[in-house]
Amino acid sequence: MTYAQGPEKASAGPPGRPVADQPLAAAAVFAALGDPTRREVFERVAARPQSVGELAGELPVSRPAVSQHLRVLKDAGLVSDGPAGTRRIYRMNPQGLDHLRAYLDHFWNQSLAAFKTAAEQPPKESRK
Amino acid sequence: MSTQSVASPVRTSILVEAPQKRAFEVFTADMASWWPADKHVLEGELAGMVFEPRVGGRIYDRAVDGSECSWARVLAYEPPSRVVFSWDIDLRWQIETDPERASEVEVRFIAETDARTRVELEHRALERHGEGWESMRDAVGSPNGWGDGLRAFAAYLAG
Numbered sequence: 607m608t609y610a611q612g613p614e615k616a617s618a619g620p621p622g623r624p625v626a627d628q629p630l631a632a633a634a635v636f637a638a639l640g641d642p643t644r645r646e647v648f649e650r651v652a653a654r655p656q657s658v659g660e661l662a663g664e665l666p667v668s669r670p671a672v673s674q675h676l677r678v679l680k681d682a683g684l685v686s687d688g689p690a691g692t693r694r695i696y697r698m699n700p701q702g703l704d705h706l707r708a709y710l711d712h713f714w715n716q717s718l719a720a721f722k723t724a725a726e727q728p729p730k731e732s733r734k
Numbered sequence: 735m736s737t738q739s740v741a742s743p744v745r746t747s748i749l750v751e752a753p754q755k756r757a758f759e760v761f762t763a764d765m766a767s768w769w770p771a772d773k774h775v776l777e778g779e780l781a782g783m784v785f786e787p788r789v790g791g792r793i794y795d796r797a798v799d800g801s802e803c804s805w806a807r808v809l810a811y812e813p814p815s816r817v818v819f820s821w822d823i824d825l826r827w828q829i830e831t832d833p834e835r836a837s838e839v840e841v842r843f844i845a846e847t848d849a850r851t852r853v854e855l856e857h858r859a860l861e862r863h864g865e866g867w868e869s870m871r872d873a874v875g876s877p878n879g880w881g882d883g884l885r886a887f888a889a890y891l892a893g
Binding site: 710711713714715716719721724725726729 | 747751757761768769770773855
């Protein structure tokens with residue numbers, strides 16, 4: 607799950623199309639928000655775009671720790687960042703939420719494929 | 735595609751080379767034959783899945799030690815053409831105990847021929863899982879952003 611090392615520019619705006627068919631993305635979302643501190647970081651960024659320094663000032667964690675949390679959130683597609691003068695401002699990426707929907711979409715497509723296989727088997731000779 | 739459609743239903747369908755009645759039975763009574771093995775809310779070794787074939791019935795996982803984990807309520811049961819059940823599972827595969835926060839799944843079985851059935855599935859009311867999704871959508875355009883809805887959303891994810 608290291609696809610956030612990519613170009614900085616790409617993360618400044620929402621992607622054109624939500625990432626569908628990517629269960630990993632949804633898994634990353636769940637993992638990212640599973641940590642209470644990280645969730646707190648996410649909530650604060652979602653409430654108001656802000657910098658690492660601002661976040662570290664409000665939270666009982668170090669600046670490097672905040673950066674690390676933001677990195678994970680960014681990997682999961684939940685936040686994006688962009689430059690503002692000399693600072694880097696983090697904000698919520700609303701498209702990240704589409705991952706959740708994509709997750710169910712993926713789940714049902716996989717499951718129905720398995721269902722099709724089962725339904726097309728000759729019926730078992732079980733008692734009715 | 736750029737609208738904030740976080741709570742729009744998930745829809746999918748599949749064509750099955752089986753009669754309508756058979757498709758319905760496999761989907762419901764024989765659910766364990768196709769349900770993904772890694773997608774169970776039950777802890778412990780799975781013995782089977784039970785689909786109680788009536789409105790008000792439950793769908794539950796049964797463990798080898800006899801314990802049960804109910805994860806859906808049957809809301810409509812109309813063999814061989816339609817079934818609706820609640821989805822009392824959050825996205826971390828934990829049981830959602832508040833029925834107000836459960837989404838629902840409707841499955842329709844449409845006979846294309848005597849031997850072929852189109853199965854259409856809609857997983858809807860996703861916003862019920864957390865006020866999060868819906869209020870977040872509303873909040874996107876508002877100046878003070880995501881506050882409460884997001885909190886609910888995060889809490890929902892956290893279980």
